[in-house]
Amino acid sequence: MNRKSKRQILREGIFTANPLFISAMGICPALAVATQASNGLGLGLAATLVLFSMGIVLSALKRVIPYGVRIPCTMVIAATFVSIADIIVRVYIPAVYAGIGPYLPLLAVNCVILERAEFFYTRNTVADSAVHGLAVGLGYTAGLTLLGAVRELIGKGTLFGAPILSGVVPQTPLFLLAPGGMLVLGVIIAILNKLTGRSAGSPCGDCEGCRSAAGCTKRKGGRS
Amino acid sequence: MRDIIVIVVTAVLSDNIVLSQALGVCPMLGTGDKPARALRMGILTALCMIAASALSWPVTTLVLIPMGLEYTRTLVFVLAASSAVQLAETVMRHSFEKSAASLGAYLPLTAANCAILEVCSQSASAQFSFAQCVASAAAGGAGFTLALLLFAGIKEKIASADIPESFRGIAIDLIAAAILSLSFMGFSGIAAGIFGS
Numbered sequence: 001m002n003r004k005s006k007r008q009i010l011r012e013g014i015f016t017a018n019p020l021f022i023s024a025m026g027i028c029p030a031l032a033v034a035t036q037a038s039n040g041l042g043l044g045l046a047a048t049l050v051l052f053s054m055g056i057v058l059s060a061l062k063r064v065i066p067y068g069v070r071i072p073c074t075m076v077i078a079a080t081f082v083s084i085a086d087i088i089v090r091v092y093i094p095a096v097y098a099g100i101g102p103y104l105p106l107l108a109v110n111c112v113i114l115e116r117a118e119f120f121y122t123r124n125t126v127a128d129s130a131v132h133g134l135a136v137g138l139g140y141t142a143g144l145t146l147l148g149a150v151r152e153l154i155g156k157g158t159l160f161g162a163p164i165l166s167g168v169v170p171q172t173p174l175f176l177l178a179p180g181g182m183l184v185l186g187v188i189i190a191i192l193n194k195l196t197g198r199s200a201g202s203p204c205g206d207c208e209g210c211r212s213a214a215g216c217t218k219r220k221g222g223r224s
Numbered sequence: 225m226r227d228i229i230v231i232v233v234t235a236v237l238s239d240n241i242v243l244s245q246a247l248g249v250c251p252m253l254g255t256g257d258k259p260a261r262a263l264r265m266g267i268l269t270a271l272c273m274i275a276a277s278a279l280s281w282p283v284t285t286l287v288l289i290p291m292g293l294e295y296t297r298t299l300v301f302v303l304a305a306s307s308a309v310q311l312a313e314t315v316m317r318h319s320f321e322k323s324a325a326s327l328g329a330y331l332p333l334t335a336a337n338c339a340i341l342e343v344c345s346q347s348a349s350a351q352f353s354f355a356q357c358v359a360s361a362a363a364g365g366a367g368f369t370l371a372l373l374l375f376a377g378i379k380e381k382i383a384s385a386d387i388p389e390s391f392r393g394i395a396i397d398l399i400a401a402a403i404l405s406l407s408f409m410g411f412s413g414i415a416a417g418i419f420g421s
Contacts, residue, residue: 029338071309071310076299076302076306078302082298182246182399182402189395190396193389193391
């Protein structure tokens with residue numbers, strides 16, 4: 001694997017290989033939790049903390065963990081950091097915890113985190129992995145916040161709790177449920193495709209471990 | 225027996241883990257348009273769910289609750305789920321090489337399936353007996369397999385349809401999943417309606 005500069009890693013994590021919109025990963029908590037902007041922001045920041053710490057610890061331990069038990073090891077480390085994030089959110093931002101609390105433990109099995117662990121942290125240096133974790137986390141946060149904001153606006157007519165559209169446009173609570181989340185996410189991805197001129201088949205940076213790679217016609221190299 | 229039937233109907237239809245609770249959506253979107261592959265993936269995940277629940281139930285009931293260590297629940301569930309997946313991976317690589325190859329990189333990522341963790345966690349929260357716990361894991365797995373199979377069928381149709389350029393790929397998949405999930409909302413309350421509970 002040819003090494004990328006830190007700046008490139010940062011740009012890829014946030015924009016060109018945004019975990020939620022481009023690689024389409026970490027969708028489950030996005031659909032279940034990001035029903036309003038503040039929840040999306042809270043979950044995203046918790047995930048950033050976990051990704052950043054995981055990047056440092058896993059890349060430092062990459063020669064110590066035997067290949068055969070790497071999945072349980074990765075997940076136990078993830079669960080540890082998720083528990084820490086859980087406590088931090090519960091103590092410092094209880095209002096957000098009320099919305100995302102039950103779903104925080106599920107971060108431990110978030111595919112964004114495990115996929116990064118499987119394909120990036122175990123193959124790169126500590127510094128690169130830390131930058132990468134931060135970039136992917138911030139990209140994920142941006143995605144979750146945007147998704148939450150759109151759903152909150154259509155579903156409840158508010159934005160970050162402030163009434164923007166309430167009374168003006170009828171509220172559609174469907175958008176707070178799973179189908180509404182899928183619909184909004186699908187449409188956002190389509191709009192982004194249109195804006196960036198990227199069709200599903202064009203290479204989008206990090207094909208390795210991309211969820212769409214299996215059906216992607218223009219993937220680089222290929223993995224089997 | 226009756227409560228087990230209610231658990232199964234609820235988990236498969238009215239409270240489907242993928243389509244109603246939006247958990248395990250990533251594997252549904254990632255498995256692709258081959259129903260046979262979706263079936264394999266679904267059965268593998270269902271077996272992992274049963275194994276993980278059966279592993280975590282005694283630990284939760286016999287160790288964590290008596291000792292007041294429930295706050296380590298997540299760690300136990302994660303460990304149970306990942307051990308189950310690692311076990312499945314090892315068994316498949318040795319005995320079913322072809323199936324393992326067709327699932328490829330998704331096999332280890334089964335561990336990242338939040339549906340498995342959620343099944344364990346829901347059984348613990350509902351304080352199920354061991355039989356109810358295994359039944360609900362099996363039913364959750366059946367619901368997961370059903371969602372995967374239905375979606376693979378839809379993907380087959382999508383593959384041959386003329387989709388607007390910017391909707392191709394994951395966007396149209398998500399919108400199709402939204403419609404499928406919307407249709408499953410029609411099942412809500414069906415268990416209460418049939419069994420009057």
